[in-house]
Amino acid sequence: MTDSRSKSSNSLLIEKERRRNSLPDCTYCPNAKFGIYSTTQKSNPELVSQLRTSVVMYQSDQIILKQGEPSKQFGSLRSGWAIVHKTLENGRRHILAFLLPGDAVVLDLLAIGSNPLPYSVNALTPASVCWFPTERISHLLRHEKEQRRETQFWMSYYVSTFSLRTSMIGHSTATARLAEFILELFTRLRYRNLTKGDGYEFPPTQPQIADCLGLTPAYVSMTMSSLRKRGILEIHDRTIKILDERELYKIANGQN
């Protein structure tokens, strides 16, 4: 990852101003209904728009949140992909998660408050983020009964997939990890209607996949091409196509 500078607070203010004049309210946001505050979105769309303090655009690779620094804002990814990554003491990088439109930019914020973050968040593709004051959105997400249930559901989902990933890395072969990875993204994108038939746009580079699954780029390449040769995948133009979902699922579960 090359070093990129974070958005200056100056341009952030400009963005904020721009929103007041031109940005649509959240009522028609295509992603809000897949995010953590969708319940409130339905019952009271005004509330979400009001709370939002800014919408910020990021270029590929730009820093959204920085490891070691606290964040006073809670973000929701409006468009584009982002990665959550952590630099270890020995200098290596690990990618903890890929974020998709509608995902919270670090769900943990609700729990950890303004403590220093144990990881960074960077834009993977050009992306935009809606920002909210952490305390206030946190209150909103826990206040009303239905919304609290939804928040807990998402938290639960988050904990669940994270613990699955941890186990997978420990116990599965490279092929199984890769299959699981591709399927997970497919499922999550399908839920958001962001798939193209049995395929989807696939921006991660192989070094990034490697850093996420604990492999080397060279081996990711070999594993991917093996999946291609077996007629399970196809890749053209940064777009992945799943030819045999059933088989891919089997592989992800270690049945071969």
Add this chain to the structure above:
Amino acid sequence: MTDSRSKSSNSLLIEKERRRNSLPDCTYCPNAKFGIYSTTQKSNPELVSQLRTSVVMYQSDQIILKQGEPSKQFGSLRSGWAIVHKTLENGRRHILAFLLPGDAVVLDLLAIGSNPLPYSVNALTPASVCWFPTERISHLLRHEKEQRRETQFWMSYYVSTFSLRTSMIGHSTATARLAEFILELFTRLRYRNLTKGDGYEFPPTQPQIADCLGLTPAYVSMTMSSLRKRGILEIHDRTIKILDERELYKIANGQN
């Protein structure tokens, strides 16, 4: 792990009754001051005692919380060790964490509410747990300012170590993982005054360590004995002694 039955709700009631008559209040609990509610414990010890609904004893290997089932109670480990583990679809088991006295039995509960748990918790040694109603303790932990700050600190610590573990498993050698594992437990136990000089009691078996670090029992044995031969560790009577902490720390960071 052999199958063991969970405490019947009947004996849970008996325990509850027994507490009312004989159990001391939390004022003198040696672990409360290391746990998540220590702030409240200091400012208002009564409150904690009042909230506690039961104290339950568990034998080695007994189920404390079960994967797939929701938990209406929030537990704090009063004594003994416990393990948080997850059974994967392919039947293998992964151990996500070892819990020590003073640890919350699944901190996630505060966030995920009564959703089905993605993992189980079992006693590793004979253990006892103080149980609280989740909703009420959750309110307590977030209500008062100082206590909220402490809660966030712990959440933050929890997220941080968990994400470190995930990265480690992906990127480190078996020796480094094992060194990190032994050091982490040492640090956590030292904080609680549960160490014996430069050593500590070490109940995990090698198959359990293997399931936690993503290794095989045979290889754990070889790695451990290599650390012993290098004069870094000693193990007698389920007690581990760290002879060269400095070197162990280096190994944990992959400097060798």
Add this chain to the structure above:
DNA sequence: CGAACCTTTGATCATACTCAAATGCTGTGG
């Protein structure tokens, strides 16, 4: 057009797994 990075492929190597068997430890029931 060139630089930088991603991807692919090949050859070689080591880490960690598998399988197997021997030994030790612990608790249980006869």
Add this chain to the structure above:
DNA sequence: CCACAGCATTTGAGTATGATCAAAGGTTCG
């Protein structure tokens, strides 16, 4: 109290998965 079952630990030999290193195309972007 001993015998035995069941599990944990140790060790060894053989193996394969995935790492390392290197080099050659392909992209993308300035």
